Amino acid sequence: MPSDEDLGPQLSGRLTRLFKQAQRQLDQLHAELLDPLGITGHELGVLLFLDAREPESQQQVAGRLGVDRTTMVALIDGLEEKGLVVRRPDPADRRRNVVELTSEGRTTLADAIKASDRAERQLLSELDDAEAAQLRSLLRRIAAGG
Amino acid sequence: MPSDEDLGPQLSGRLTRLFKQAQRQLDQLHAELLDPLGITGHELGVLLFLDAREPESQQQVAGRLGVDRTTMVALIDGLEEKGLVVRRPDPADRRRNVVELTSEGRTTLADAIKASDRAERQLLSELDDAEAAQLRSLLRRIAAGG
DNA sequence: TATTGTTATACTCTATAACTATA
DNA sequence: TATAGTTATAGAGTATAACAATA
Numbered sequence: 001m002p003s004d005e006d007l008g009p010q011l012s013g014r015l016t017r018l019f020k021q022a023q024r025q026l027d028q029l030h031a032e033l034l035d036p037l038g039i040t041g042h043e044l045g046v047l048l049f050l051d052a053r054e055p056e057s058q059q060q061v062a063g064r065l066g067v068d069r070t071t072m073v074a075l076i077d078g079l080e081e082k083g084l085v086v087r088r089p090d091p092a093d094r095r096r097n098v099v100e101l102t103s104e105g106r107t108t109l110a111d112a113i114k115a116s117d118r119a120e121r122q123l124l125s126e127l128d129d130a131e132a133a134q135l136r137s138l139l140r141r142i143a144a145g146g
Numbered sequence: 147m148p149s150d151e152d153l154g155p156q157l158s159g160r161l162t163r164l165f166k167q168a169q170r171q172l173d174q175l176h177a178e179l180l181d182p183l184g185i186t187g188h189e190l191g192v193l194l195f196l197d198a199r200e201p202e203s204q205q206q207v208a209g210r211l212g213v214d215r216t217t218m219v220a221l222i223d224g225l226e227e228k229g230l231v232v233r234r235p236d237p238a239d240r241r242r243n244v245v246e247l248t249s250e251g252r253t254t255l256a257d258a259i260k261a262s263d264r265a266e267r268q269l270l271s272e273l274d275d276a277e278a279a280q281l282r283s284l285l286r287r288i289a290a291g292g
Numbered sequence: 293t294a295t296t297g298t299t300a301t302a303c304t305c306t307a308t309a310a311c312t313a314t315a
Numbered sequence: 316t317a318t319a320g321t322t323a324t325a326g327a328g329t330a331t332a333a334c335a336a337t338a
Contacts, residue, residue: 006199006210007194007195007198007199007210007211008194008195008197008198008199009198010194010197010198010259011191011194011195011198013282013286014191014194014262014266015172015266015269015270015282015285016169016172016173016176016187016191016262017191017289018282018285018286018288018289019165019168019169019172019285020169021288021289021292022165022285022288022289022292023162023165023166023169024292025288025292026161026162026165027162030162041162045157045160045162045163048153048154048156048157048160049153049154049157051154051156052153052154052155052156052157053152053153053154057296057297058296058297059295059296059297064152064153065153067329068329068330068331069296069297069298070297070298070299070329070330070331071328071329071330072297073297073298073299087297093295093296093337093338094296094336094337094338095295095296095297095336095337095338096295096296096297096337097296097297113156116160116162120160120161123161123288123292124288125291126287126288126290126291127284127287127288131284134280134284135281135284135285136159136161136164138273138277138280138281138284139161139164139165139168139281140159140164141272141273142164142167142168142171142269142270142272142273143163143164143167143168144272145271145272146167146168146170146171146269203319203320204319204320205318205319205320213306214306214307214308215319215320215321216306216307216308216320216321216322217305217306217307218320219320219321219322233320236319239314239315239318239319240313240314240315240319241313241314241315241318241319241320242314242318242319242320243319243320
């Protein structure tokens, strides 16, 4: 990403560009800090969701996270190969796979949350605590409105 | 995008997710509001840059905007077909194409800026003016730090 | 007949390599 | 030889369609 000074104020001040830059930095930080744990930011999202809501069927997970169910297959495949989740046929409806965190999955998730916290702190390193809280609060209200 | 109440606080409060939601809403608003003008958000970015910096060669535009020069070819193709920009061989170095806004391009850009302003106001409709300014200021400082 | 998980296919976006014309 | 623009090709990511098992 090139420096913004030369783009003109109309472009460099657009919210689209500001969000994109923040998102790109945060993705980069997550990639770096999650790499030692062997998972991606997307996979962290699935683990966080399972931790809050398990047990859920694959399709419920996909629906809640806003990804296609066909995409979820490969995502769960990857997490299962790493030993972080298991698929279990639902006894009540044998078409369904219930997806659960393994013990190793919980350990990895705990480490991944710490890594993500570090990534966020690094992104916000120019802000003091009150400003960081203010940013979160404003973003939450925007998200709630959509 | 599903509502966030059911995802658990660890996931729905992550900055990655908050940014992604804001970005998705803003992309959607831009798509709707720019549609009558026949351009995309990406194309608006090119027009804004040319307005601030023209004349520039294709490769300079691509470099500044952080897109590949091969991608820029199709982008400029589209804008030229719409009559918003023209390619002109640089007399000083005939390998280069200088890209310039046409008169129609300037008119469309002015309308597109208004549409983008509306999109941003709609995204921030829950915030008062001071809060919107605060958000921009915080995002600018984050972008500057990266 | 409808639904879950799966696979195969297609489509989009972008990046890489190769070609041309100029330098 | 190196560079700007272009084209062709290939790769990731994601969506659509079709299939098997189950309801």
